[in-house]
Amino acid sequence: MPRVAVIRFPGSNCDADTLRSCAAVGADAEYVWHREESIGNADVVMIPGGFAFGDHLRAGAIARFSPIMRAVIEHGRAGGPILGICNGFQVLCEAGLLPGALVRNQNLAFISRPLYVRVESTDNPFTNQYTRGDEFLVPVAHGEGRFVSSQEVMDRLEGEDRIVLRYSRENPNGSLNAVAGIANEERNIVGMMPHPERAADPLLGETRGRIVFESFMKTAGAV
Amino acid sequence: MTKTRIAPYPGDPEITDDLVRQHGIDEHEQGLIKEILGREPSFTELGIFSALWSEHCGYKHSKRELRKFPTDGPQVIQGPGENAGILRLGGGWAVAFKIESHNHPSAVEPYEGAATGVGGILRDVFTMGARPVALLNSLRFGPLDRPRNRYLLAGVTRGIGDYGNCVGVPTIGGEVDFEDGYSGNPLVNAMCVGILKEKDVMRAVASGVGNLLISVGARTGRDGIHGASFASEELSEETEAKRPQVQVGDPFTEKLLIEASLELISSGDIIAIQDMGAAGITSSSAEMAARGGVGVEIDASKVPVREPNMTPYEILLSESQERMLVVAEPDRVDAIIEITERWELEAAVIGSITDDELFRVTWGDDVVAEIPGVKLVDECPLYTPEAAEDPEVAARRQNEPPSYEGSLVDAWTKLTGTPALASKRWVHEQYDSTVQASSVIEPGANAGVIRIPETKIGISAATDCNSRYLSLDPYEGAKAAVVESARNVASCGARPIGITNCLNFGSPEKPFVYHQFLQACRGITDACNALKTPVTGGNVSFYNESPTGAIPPTPVIGMIGLLEDVSKAVGPHFMAPGDQIVLVGETKGHLGASSFWAYIMGASVGEPPPVDLDAAASLVDALVHLAENNLATSIHDLSDGGIALALGEACFGPTYGTDPLGATVDLSDIQAEISDEAMLFGEDHSRAFVSVPTTEVEEMLQAVRDRGLQATVVGEVGDVGGDISVRLRGGIVSTPVSTLREVYEDAIPGALAKVQAN
Numbered sequence: 001m002p003r004v005a006v007i008r009f010p011g012s013n014c015d016a017d018t019l020r021s022c023a024a025v026g027a028d029a030e031y032v033w034h035r036e037e038s039i040g041n042a043d044v045v046m047i048p049g050g051f052a053f054g055d056h057l058r059a060g061a062i063a064r065f066s067p068i069m070r071a072v073i074e075h076g077r078a079g080g081p082i083l084g085i086c087n088g089f090q091v092l093c094e095a096g097l098l099p100g101a102l103v104r105n106q107n108l109a110f111i112s113r114p115l116y117v118r119v120e121s122t123d124n125p126f127t128n129q130y131t132r133g134d135e136f137l138v139p140v141a142h143g144e145g146r147f148v149s150s151q152e153v154m155d156r157l158e159g160e161d162r163i164v165l166r167y168s169r170e171n172p173n174g175s176l177n178a179v180a181g182i183a184n185e186e187r188n189i190v191g192m193m194p195h196p197e198r199a200a201d202p203l204l205g206e207t208r209g210r211i212v213f214e215s216f217m218k219t220a221g222a223v
Numbered sequence: 224m225t226k227t228r229i230a231p232y233p234g235d236p237e238i239t240d241d242l243v244r245q246h247g248i249d250e251h252e253q254g255l256i257k258e259i260l261g262r263e264p265s266f267t268e269l270g271i272f273s274a275l276w277s278e279h280c281g282y283k284h285s286k287r288e289l290r291k292f293p294t295d296g297p298q299v300i301q302g303p304g305e306n307a308g309i310l311r312l313g314g315g316w317a318v319a320f321k322i323e324s325h326n327h328p329s330a331v332e333p334y335e336g337a338a339t340g341v342g343g344i345l346r347d348v349f350t351m352g353a354r355p356v357a358l359l360n361s362l363r364f365g366p367l368d369r370p371r372n373r374y375l376l377a378g379v380t381r382g383i384g385d386y387g388n389c390v391g392v393p394t395i396g397g398e399v400d401f402e403d404g405y406s407g408n409p410l411v412n413a414m415c416v417g418i419l420k421e422k423d424v425m426r427a428v429a430s431g432v433g434n435l436l437i438s439v440g441a442r443t444g445r446d447g448i449h450g451a452s453f454a455s456e457e458l459s460e461e462t463e464a465k466r467p468q469v470q471v472g473d474p475f476t477e478k479l480l481i482e483a484s485l486e487l488i489s490s491g492d493i494i495a496i497q498d499m500g501a502a503g504i505t506s507s508s509a510e511m512a513a514r515g516g517v518g519v520e521i522d523a524s525k526v527p528v529r530e531p532n533m534t535p536y537e538i539l540l541s542e543s544q545e546r547m548l549v550v551a552e553p554d555r556v557d558a559i560i561e562i563t564e565r566w567e568l569e570a571a572v573i574g575s576i577t578d579d580e581l582f583r584v585t586w587g588d589d590v591v592a593e594i595p596g597v598k599l600v601d602e603c604p605l606y607t608p609e610a611a612e613d614p615e616v617a618a619r620r621q622n623e624p625p626s627y628e629g630s631l632v633d634a635w636t637k638l639t640g641t642p643a644l645a646s647k648r649w650v651h652e653q654y655d656s657t658v659q660a661s662s663v664i665e666p667g668a669n670a671g672v673i674r675i676p677e678t679k680i681g682i683s684a685a686t687d688c689n690s691r692y693l694s695l696d697p698y699e700g701a702k703a704a705v706v707e708s709a710r711n712v713a714s715c716g717a718r719p720i721g722i723t724n725c726l727n728f729g730s731p732e733k734p735f736v737y738h739q740f741l742q743a744c745r746g747i748t749d750a751c752n753a754l755k756t757p758v759t760g761g762n763v764s765f766y767n768e769s770p771t772g773a774i775p776p777t778p779v780i781g782m783i784g785l786l787e788d789v790s791k792a793v794g795p796h797f798m799a800p801g802d803q804i805v806l807v808g809e810t811k812g813h814l815g816a817s818s819f820w821a822y823i824m825g826a827s828v829g830e831p832p833p834v835d836l837d838a839a840a841s842l843v844d845a846l847v848h849l850a851e852n853n854l855a856t857s858i859h860d861l862s863d864g865g866i867a868l869a870l871g872e873a874c875f876g877p878t879y880g881t882d883p884l885g886a887t888v889d890l891s892d893i894q895a896e897i898s899d900e901a902m903l904f905g906e907d908h909s910r911a912f913v914s915v916p917t918t919e920v921e922e923m924l925q926a927v928r929d930r931g932l933q934a935t936v937v938g939e940v941g942d943v944g945g946d947i948s949v950r951l952r953g954g955i956v957s958t959p960v961s962t963l964r965e966v967y968e969d970a971i972p973g974a975l976a977k978v979q980a981n
Contacts, residue, residue, distance in 0.1 A: 010475070109653055
């Protein structure tokens, strides 16, 4: 059974939802407090949404100095799968594990609503069970979700098939090229602004967010 | 060790009659204080009395009436008197909930005022041992054509959003209303819902002589000093100068405080815990001590402070946010500090429980205040002022506008695009409504619904108050607020089980206002008795007055509903073309006090629709039965704007991901005596639109009729993007659903954008 470390910063608030989604697909998921220095024998690292350090300064800017981040970075450099959701995506960008940055939404307001996203790339541990072109409705909830990068970085992301998710119908936060999620060059680290853990239960409507969790289970050979 | 000599703190001013008046204490109360103490109060003591005997803390003008509310029921675990009420849900689970106002702070500083309102209500709930799982907000502003009102709407929305989003509690509903009477004095009422196991209920009762008082969380600063007294005054031209009395919130610390407090409670290391809310350390310690019949001694010099040179007066009355007061046995202090430090918070021993029933404050070895504790909390003077109905209101109630000559489609469209009735998406899209991944029915519906993870239990919550009804008839209007909130949760399939209320009124010292208050309380009592929904607590906010006068009477009801099987929850939108549309309840075409008269005819007059409490209870019962037995694909209750508004909203569908549906409805032969506008826009209570597949219609109709209610198939759900078409006796009224939805969605953003363009 794959072991998942759900990193908990003081202001993480999607930690329980993420843990529950991991457990729902049969993973052995545990919280790891940000002051710890090791992720133990985890196979997968998840950095959940929230406001790691109250988003003082800049979302994710302080979190990257937490003791646990050294272990997370080592895990990533060694090819271990890492998924950052929402604030987790911001933390991964601030830590230099993913290129680009997430800045204030174009309309300068928090946006909480479901948005359609299209799966653009399946060559990574977190979307490999989707079919390229799949489109589904998934909640976003962020104030700083507008992805920006230099043209050079964007050209590489597009050219190397590293755009994982794209807003397909509306792009209210104003992300460059409507980017909703990206992967690193080695494709083991993925960040996404939408919350797949909130679209993984028939009671709540849309369920295709669950495939994100089924994907890493497949990678780990558990399915 | 009894210390009785009161040493004035160096630099404290001399007590004069003027100074006492500035503290909101009149001559009579000044006499009482002298009697209680047997001497003149010290400056610190004066501040303490001023806070605890303020309207906000002492409920001077309301307590006698609040005691008349029904508070019992087999489901009640905790009624009024604690930080929040608690109701039994079954399976060992319980719900803790409360609503509270933050009107005055939001009027002067909308962002921080609203944010700290959310923070305070969260603490009231988690201090009971409950994890906050939902927030609702009941907001009222003046019309958006005035810049100040737009500023307030934007600031309040952002304040609520930034706080709630950061702590990770979804906002699942509430209301936003716009009405002239709130210009200058907006209402910001925040409700929090938390879940807990019955066995884990924590109460804020201090006990055990020698046990310690520990402050946990943020340090004490100079913010919010005398907030409780400020909340007990009328707003005036000089109010702007009171900005420093508004507290400043830090949701990041609150998030840590939630986790630390819940862990402290479940660890068994603490005896009691209470939020330091209004009147800060003073009220939290005095209230906990009074509940336990013990005394307390606080050494103000030991309270961790944010700024140097703070006086005991300032420390005791500071309303710095994100602080909790804990009572524990001395040998548990280390364990408590270990837990709070793990959550990166500070904890400090600041006092102890004594056996002398005194509320004593020291500064090192000097006693700066010593007051008999019970007298401070329980013997706050109570008043029953004069009450009389404003004859002008009685006259308006008898008034009636001339009959309507315009086009019904135009009226329908205009009403749909009136900000008070239109979509509130602009507001609730700024609130995280899906965090915790448990929101089954989200904002914009009749009521919100969340599930308790890993159980079948669902909780529905709604806030309601139609203040136009109350302005014209406070008794019927208050009944209406209760039955509407019950109807709203029942429309989701939930059985209403209890309420919290936030009673917003003008100055109780004005007879016209006090009349409104008395009648509204009577209305709430009667309606709650009929629906078997006890009152579990809440908050009174008086002195909501601005230079232009008192606000409309606004007792906001926060209703809780229980779904034993959350998978049976029903949404408000038509689901499938071909489903039959059933109108449940009796249509009499009552237009008095209606939105139609107010917004189309420009006349807020007439008698509000009378509430038949038996019919209201039967409707609740019928709707819950339909949901439980899969006899409804959607339920939308009828309220403001009557049939026209409800039919439109039912057709619009959820805002995201689906296109609106048309509908064809025939109302030409259900009630012969009333005019077409009364049919379309009348606001008779105890009605709902239910959609149901053709195959289930007979069973559905029978179930409703068995409960003594009318039920008539009036039409059929149409195709995607079709027309909403209504046949009346005078002809067909029809409009494309997409046009109507656009008007509905654009009303608030349009009102804000239009102004920016100017």
